[in-house]
Amino acid sequence: MSLARTQPLTIAPPEELLEVSFDDGMEEIIEEHLRHYPTRQAALLPVLWLCQERWGWLSAGVLRAVARRLELAPAFVEGVVTFYTMYQTAPPGKYLLQVCTTLSCALCGASGLLERLKEKLGIDPGETTPDGRFTLLGVQCLGACGEAPVIQVNNDYYTDMTTEKLDQLLDELP
Amino acid sequence: MTAGGAMKPILLRARGEDKSRSISTYLRMGGYGALKKALIMDPAGVRKEVKDSGLRGRGGAGFPTGVKWGFVPQDLPKPKYLICNADESEPGTFKDRAIIHTDPHMLIEGIIISSYAIDAHVAYIYIRGEFWEEARILEKAIAEARRKGYLGTNILRTGFDLEIHVHRGAGAYICGEETALIESIEGKRGQPRLKPPFPAVVGVFGCPTVVNNVETLACVPHIIEHGAAWFAAIGRNERNSGPKLYGISGHVRRPGVYELPMGVTFRELIYEHAGGIREGHELKAFIPGGSSCPVLPADFVDIPADFDSVAEAGSMFGSGGLIVMDDSVDMVWALENLMTFYSHESCGQCTPCREGSDWALDILRRIRRGYGRPEDLETLERISRYASQGMTICPLGDAFCGPISSFLKHFRNEFEDYIAKAKPLPPRTTPVLPVRSGRGRFGI
Amino acid sequence: MVTVTIDGHEVQVAEGVNLVEAARAAGVEIPTYCYHPGLRVVGQCRVCFVEVEGMPRLVTACSTPVKDGMVVNTASDRVREARQAVLEFLLANHPLDCPVCDQAGECYLQDYSVEFGTDSTHMVDDRRRFPGRERNELGPHVIQNQNRCIHCTRCIRFTQEISETWDLTMKSRGNHAYIGTFDGEPLDNPWSACVADVCPVGALTVKEFRFRARVWHLDETPSVCPGCSVGCTIDIGHLEGIVHRFTPRENPEINGWWMCDFGRFLAEDLNGRDFEVPRLRGERGLQDTGWQEAMAALTELAEVGSPLRVVASANATNEALYLAKRLFLDRPGAEVVVPVHRGEEHRVKNAQRQWVAGADEHPNSTGARLMGFTTVDTEGLEAFLRGGRGPILILDGGAHPWLLSQEAARAVTGQKVAVAARKASPLTGAAYLVLPLASWIETEGTLTSSTGRVQLARRGLFPRGQAKPAWEILALAGRQLGVEVPTPLTPRTFFEAMAAEVPPFAAMTWRRLATEPGIPVLEEVAHVG
Numbered sequence A: 001m002s003l004a005r006t007q008p009l010t011i012a013p014p015e016e017l018l019e020v021s022f023d024d025g026m027e028e029i030i031e032e033h034l035r036h037y038p039t040r041q042a043a044l045l046p047v048l049w050l051c052q053e054r055w056g057w058l059s060a061g062v063l064r065a066v067a068r069r070l071e072l073a074p075a076f077v078e079g080v081v082t083f084y085t086m087y088q089t090a091p092p093g094k095y096l097l098q099v100c101t102t103l104s105c106a107l108c109g110a111s112g113l114l115e116r117l118k119e120k121l122g123i124d125p126g127e128t129t130p131d132g133r134f135t136l137l138g139v140q141c142l143g144a145c146g147e148a149p150v151i152q153v154n155n156d157y158y159t160d161m162t163t164e165k166l167d168q169l170l171d172e173l174p
Numbered sequence B: 001m002t003a004g005g006a007m008k009p010i011l012l013r014a015r016g017e018d019k020s021r022s023i024s025t026y027l028r029m030g031g032y033g034a035l036k037k038a039l040i041m042d043p044a045g046v047r048k049e050v051k052d053s054g055l056r057g058r059g060g061a062g063f064p065t066g067v068k069w070g071f072v073p074q075d076l077p078k079p080k081y082l083i084c085n086a087d088e089s090e091p092g093t094f095k096d097r098a099i100i101h102t103d104p105h106m107l108i109e110g111i112i113i114s115s116y117a118i119d120a121h122v123a124y125i126y127i128r129g130e131f132w133e134e135a136r137i138l139e140k141a142i143a144e145a146r147r148k149g150y151l152g153t154n155i156l157r158t159g160f161d162l163e164i165h166v167h168r169g170a171g172a173y174i175c176g177e178e179t180a181l182i183e184s185i186e187g188k189r190g191q192p193r194l195k196p197p198f199p200a201v202v203g204v205f206g207c208p209t210v211v212n213n214v215e216t217l218a219c220v221p222h223i224i225e226h227g228a229a230w231f232a233a234i235g236r237n238e239r240n241s242g243p244k245l246y247g248i249s250g251h252v253r254r255p256g257v258y259e260l261p262m263g264v265t266f267r268e269l270i271y272e273h274a275g276g277i278r279e280g281h282e283l284k285a286f287i288p289g290g291s292s293c294p295v296l297p298a299d300f301v302d303i304p305a306d307f308d309s310v311a312e313a314g315s316m317f318g319s320g321g322l323i324v325m326d327d328s329v330d331m332v333w334a335l336e337n338l339m340t341f342y343s344h345e346s347c348g349q350c351t352p353c354r355e356g357s358d359w360a361l362d363i364l365r366r367i368r369r370g371y372g373r374p375e376d377l378e379t380l381e382r383i384s385r386y387a388s389q390g391m392t393i394c395p396l397g398d399a400f401c402g403p404i405s406s407f408l409k410h411f412r413n414e415f416e417d418y419i420a421k422a423k424p425l426p427p428r429t430t431p432v433l434p435v436r437s438g439r440g441r442f443g444i
Numbered sequence C: 001m002v003t004v005t006i007d008g009h010e011v012q013v014a015e016g017v018n019l020v021e022a023a024r025a026a027g028v029e030i031p032t033y034c035y036h037p038g039l040r041v042v043g044q045c046r047v048c049f050v051e052v053e054g055m056p057r058l059v060t061a062c063s064t065p066v067k068d069g070m071v072v073n074t075a076s077d078r079v080r081e082a083r084q085a086v087l088e089f090l091l092a093n094h095p096l097d098c099p100v101c102d103q104a105g106e107c108y109l110q111d112y113s114v115e116f117g118t119d120s121t122h123m124v125d126d127r128r129r130f131p132g133r134e135r136n137e138l139g140p141h142v143i144q145n146q147n148r149c150i151h152c153t154r155c156i157r158f159t160q161e162i163s164e165t166w167d168l169t170m171k172s173r174g175n176h177a178y179i180g181t182f183d184g185e186p187l188d189n190p191w192s193a194c195v196a197d198v199c200p201v202g203a204l205t206v207k208e209f210r211f212r213a214r215v216w217h218l219d220e221t222p223s224v225c226p227g228c229s230v231g232c233t234i235d236i237g238h239l240e241g242i243v244h245r246f247t248p249r250e251n252p253e254i255n256g257w258w259m260c261d262f263g264r265f266l267a268e269d270l271n272g273r274d275f276e277v278p279r280l281r282g283e284r285g286l287q288d289t290g291w292q293e294a295m296a297a298l299t300e301l302a303e304v305g306s307p308l309r310v311v312a313s314a315n316a317t318n319e320a321l322y323l324a325k326r327l328f329l330d331r332p333g334a335e336v337v338v339p340v341h342r343g344e345e346h347r348v349k350n351a352q353r354q355w356v357a358g359a360d361e362h363p364n365s366t367g368a369r370l371m372g373f374t375t376v377d378t379e380g381l382e383a384f385l386r387g388g389r390g391p392i393l394i395l396d397g398g399a400h401p402w403l404l405s406q407e408a409a410r411a412v413t414g415q416k417v418a419v420a421a422r423k424a425s426p427l428t429g430a431a432y433l434v435l436p437l438a439s440w441i442e443t444e445g446t447l448t449s450s451t452g453r454v455q456l457a458r459r460g461l462f463p464r465g466q467a468k469p470a471w472e473i474l475a476l477a478g479r480q481l482g483v484e485v486p487t488p489l490t491p492r493t494f495f496e497a498m499a500a501e502v503p504p505f506a507a508m509t510w511r512r513l514a515t516e517p518g519i520p521v522l523e524e525v526a527h528v529g
């Protein structure tokens, strides 16, 4: 049975993100978000998500555009972005391999998964493979401890993982 | 009153149903009936019913929900907000995800009734960023409910209006704390606020706000449907009432979410429902309600799993996320693992938490590397004394101090063994910490 | 007003003030890091714990408002232990590099550790480091050493609430968090150096002051910023005759706790001096001479018959301007103008967070107007200088930037010019007589700010060489010209004479000026009727 159900992220190269603008489709979504809140600032997290979905990561140019759109100071926006761990401020690989390392997963063999990935990909957590395909991350509890150990690849959870399932998953990812 | 044994599932009644998440399934099972009933009651009546049920918050603190709703000033000419806390980021906790996966409409119905009770016309569901799929499930359910007239303007022609918006977090445990969550909705760094004022008076956008956990809100339709007395009769006593979702993880044979009346014993949870400890091993310790709750050794396994009983045993019931450890676990390692989490998740604004969590982690790492020193345990105790109990702005300080002091209390010998075998300290070097950018989470 | 008891002292304080301020009123100091009276309260550092009777837990004094009848204990064992613990936490990651730290002597961490902390910390683990941010130029004036930061966020709040430039932020979170600008852009706003003032430790320091002197060696002289008509209250820090820095001094009505970079970095300029003795033109050009000869030459100029044209100065003190008024404005035979250079607008926020904007780049243009002088802009000044044949007296060769130009020298060719100056310029090169003028810190006197407040600037240094302040030059000249000059010849004497004579200053006393942060003139005018 096939395991993988994750599509690769599209990661815009840095030179494309020096200056960005929002197309009509994005504008429409931004307007929708703005309607949800009484302040513009409150739309910051959703708009950042939108940009990350669009470009794969948040360059300084993207932050500047978001700041302008929401009438916020760029430094403020950067402060918010860097508080949260899921916003990427450097281009990651096409697959973010996020291995939960917290207690329940650790009790159930998370470190074996991480070791396996380090060995297979030849990188340490926080690094990206030279071909730009994988970024490996050790992350904190993913809220699925009953199905430990858990790996999140991009948006998808893979639960009750074993090294065999991990190998299969890596082979199957498109 | 009954405790223990099996019960007919309430919160997870749709588990195993075909297309359990769809509104048609929900309606078939009697869904949105409670809403109809609530909307013809007056809001005060709804509040009273919930108060009388004895429902206590399932997010961790166990605060009586009806009492909390009562703190919202009724005469303030400001909008009021309801926030559903779906941040679910306390390690060992994964029950809210189960509700969203099996029965999102139960949560939506709970949110509508609760909003009506506190006179809110906008509700937010704050969901952790990692729960991308769950956010989609909720958005779909909201759209369905809207189409059927359970959301929007003039709900069921009663004149009550409500919009629910899903707001995704972006990776920060602290945003589960209600005021950090509010800051995060406002588009800021998720740093807890000084209290008072409390959110019920000054919450999101400066307006009265109630923050409730997913499971708490999911109980509300059942209370309205069956009555406060029915709810209060489930569980060990009226202070520890209702059905409860127990999430069991770690070294058990059948980890997962189990719905049982509040007050089953940990023994039943571990050995009957979760199938016991894996072959060849024995229970060593368990963390009763999510990683912030002080650890208990195996001898406590016969106490009831409810707010008051666990508090009596010197721990906390928390969110009901039970982490089970067998005799293979090195408790120094386990504490180091937890401190890695807390030092990573401290928002960093207050000194004792920011510095204390990191310092404790440094000490634990050093002990585990074989360089422990006899005074280390005192220092750890000192940290746990002074980063807790009101020394910090929010309870995250207590959340790691409880583990530190309880691990030391119950498993001190393991720490001492490490230290007895320790080598002398290596010459001092000053390591260089990687400056974390937003990218990437702290690699282990 | 409410009554609270702090460590046994009963005090009356205004409703709504916090326990830190109430304690201060009672003479009790509570340590604080994140609290700054000019910034929003965040209650983050947790060092200001106190015990309040009837409250089970310790409370942070900065975030606790007074309530009538409150009984506060700031010295109990519980409070002491909590404070010690917080300091210990802070020191756990703070480099112990006081001997090479520029903040030493002004560091609250150092002070409080000595006063409230424990002797040794329990720390054997390594301290946090931020490579690349240990000697980082945050902007043109501010150097960052993130290793020393205690995360009080005062600097960030300054840029959000006071400068409103929003250029600083906290990046990342927890123990890894650090202060930075957007994408590493330079911190360059008109008040940027204030972030170093508010930094309670040595994480942000002023580049221009770094390693120039150890703070505890500095003499601080209360003064007023010479940069513009706002007249920020400042301290001038100097050591062995050299001026090292200006720092803002609290003045609720004018500059709160702040000052702008333009004014602050005028400090260095006070150290330059080209003239230490008077110089008089003879056969071989300008020659050093003595004050007696110089004053005789000046008197001669004034008495040649054709009217003397006097360029007074909006940089001079009220006392000097008062004497200029008596000598030249109140007597026939002279024409006087005060040149005013608009320059850039400089502004600062007062303690109520209202902007106070300067009208021009002179510290006493308001005083000059109140004294009755006519002010002129550049064109007016040039026309004034070109518009006659008689001798010219320029009270300060630096009174207007145009005076430093080649044109100014050209405008006076062929005319006999006496100029008091500290620095050489084309004009002094063309002068007949150059009088060595004392610098800002070598002068004592009062200034009237654009908000109409009179402040006293103290003298911190004796004039170098034989230089004299303008008031003294004018007093001596007055005697020579037969004008009655009150004695003894001190700024105080002239101030009191001025107060008796010039209505806006009526009823002000030197003693009040020496103790109060500025007395409003207009109010006094109203008072006098």
Ligand SMILES: Cc1cc2nc3c(=O)[nH]c(=O)nc-3n(C[C@H](O)[C@H](O)[C@H](O)COP(=O)(O)O)c2cc1C
Binding pocket: B056, B057, B058, B059, B060, B061, B062, B063, B065, B085, B086, B087, B088, B089, B090, B173, B174, B175, B176, B177, B178, B179, B211, B212, B213, B214, B216, B217, B394, B395, B396, B399
């Ligand atoms: C550090 C910290 C993390 C928390 N995380 C969560 C969480 O993930 N989910 C949650 O419902 N409550 C969490 N809480 C509790 C909330 O602050 C709040 O009490 C709760 O959402 C209230 O809901 P309830 O009354 O229904 O329990 C957390 C509290 C703290 C101090």
Ligand code: SF4
Binding pocket: B174, B191, B192, B345, B346, B347, B348, B349, B350, B351, B353, B354, B392, B393, B394, B395, B396, B397
């Ligand atoms: S206790 Fe920790 S997480 Fe909570 S506000 Fe303070 S620093 Fe932030």
Ligand code: FES
Binding pocket: A100, A101, A102, A103, A104, A105, A106, A140, A141, A142, A143, A144, A145, A148, A149, A150, B091, B092, B093
């Ligand atoms: S510990 Fe891994 S999902 Fe919770």
Ligand code: FES
Binding pocket: C031, C032, C033, C034, C035, C042, C043, C044, C045, C046, C047, C048, C049, C060, C061, C062, C063
């Ligand atoms: S001064 Fe009160 S908490 Fe910092």
